[in-house]
Amino acid sequence: MIHNNKSLSIAVCPSGAEQYDNATGLSRKLSIPLMPCETEEFEFLLQCSANGLALKQTGKDAPGPIVVSFTSRTMTYRVKHGGGRSQALARAIGLKKGRQPTVIDATAGLGRDSYILAFLGCHVHMLERSPILAVLLEDALYRAEQSEQAAEIIKNRLLFTHIDSKMYLEKLQQDEYPDIIYLDPMFPERTKSSLVKKEMRLLRGLAGDDQDAAELFTIALGCVQNRVVVKRPRLAPPLGSITPSHQITGKTSRFDIYLI
Ligand SMILES: C[S@@+](CC[C@H](N)C(=O)[O-])C[C@H]1O[C@@H](n2cnc3c(N)ncnc32)[C@H](O)[C@@H]1O
Known part of the structure; x- marks a missing residue:
């Protein structure tokens, strides 16, 4: 394939x-x-x-299997104890009480960041180009729709399209521009906790490094109303060497915020 x-x-x-x-x-x-x-x-x-x-x-040193799930124990913990609107991701997006901004997550991956944002009230459209991740995400959405805990969020605030985001964004009309575009492209030297490491190893093996991330970023800057947010490893240079308006730095990762 x-x-x-x-x-x-x-x-x-x-x-x-x-x-x-x-x-x-x-x-x-x-x-x-x-x-x-x-x-x-x-x-x-x-x-x-x-x-x-x-x-x-498969193979001897392979990481364990991954299932995309919006109702897993890890996800439920992150939803409950992740810090709500004061967590770094929400601050980077600029979430305010009573506002429900539109977000395009142009690098959906396993959908975790998207789900958190939808849980916090954003209307999120996830885009993912990998056909394998697309079926995993569709399966997760289907299962979450049957659950009491996530059905309302999935039905009202989380949409998914299997597409290359560059193509999708380039076709947007001005009145369709989202408030925010969120990018979390794969970065070659990312090191994280053991759980994330396992998922990232598998994701990287599957999707490779996102060599065209800077190109996607340039397109995103041209079709958004409020800001583009880029997640990077803490010490990585800014994407495309473009200096952000401001940054929110955590233990292992950083959000670069580009205000329009
Ligand atoms: C590091 S993962 C994102 C993880 C995600 N933030 C999460 O919470 O699970 C990056 C993903 O972006 C996808 N991606 C990268 N460039 C893309 C593009 N131009 N269009 C669609 N998907 C893209 C990759 O296939 C990969 O699955």
């Missing part, structure tokens, strides 16, 4: 007989082989199970 311009060795597998139809459908949709889950022939496996879709890397 060709993925973000590189060839990717990936198959889909059903974790049990009841998942066979699901897995066959995905195999057709993504044009990837259908295999038993024990196979070691492919670098990645998309595993269909009753608990949702999981992405797994």
Whole structure:
């Protein structure tokens, strides 16, 4: 399969007989082989199970599987104890009480930042170009829609489109420009806590480094009403070497804010 311009060795597998139809459908949709889950022939496996879709890397030192979930324990903890509107992400976006800004998350990835912003009241449109991450996000949205805890947020404030954001943003008319564009492109030397590290390792293996991030950033600056926010590793240079209006720096990462 060709993925973000590189060839990717990936198959889909059903974790049990009841998942066979699901897995066959995905195999057709993504044009990837259908295999038993024990196979070691492919670098990645998309595993269909009753608990949702999981992405797994094969081989000895591979990180554990990831499932995109808006209702997982980690996500629920982040929602409850992440600091609400005073957390760095919300301050970078410029969240104010009573306001519900429109945000395009042009690098949706596993959808975590998007979900937090939607939880805090933003109307978020997630864009992701990876076809594998797109099916993981769609699966997560479907499951969250059935849950009591997340259904309202998903239905009213979280939208997803599988597309390259550069293409999407370039086609926006001026009256469609969002208040905020959020970018969190993959950065080559990112080091984080063990959990994030595992997810980032897998994401990087799947999607590669986002070599065109500076190009996406330039496009974003031209089609937004209020600000572009770029997440960077704490010590990384600003994206495209453009000095931000201001920065919010945390322990491992930093938000560069570009006011329009
Ligand atoms: C570091 S991850 C983002 C993680 C995300 N903020 C989260 O909370 O899960 C970066 C993602 O951006 C996606 N991406 C990068 N450039 C893109 C583009 N031009 N269009 C759409 N998606 C893009 C990559 O495929 C990757 O999944």
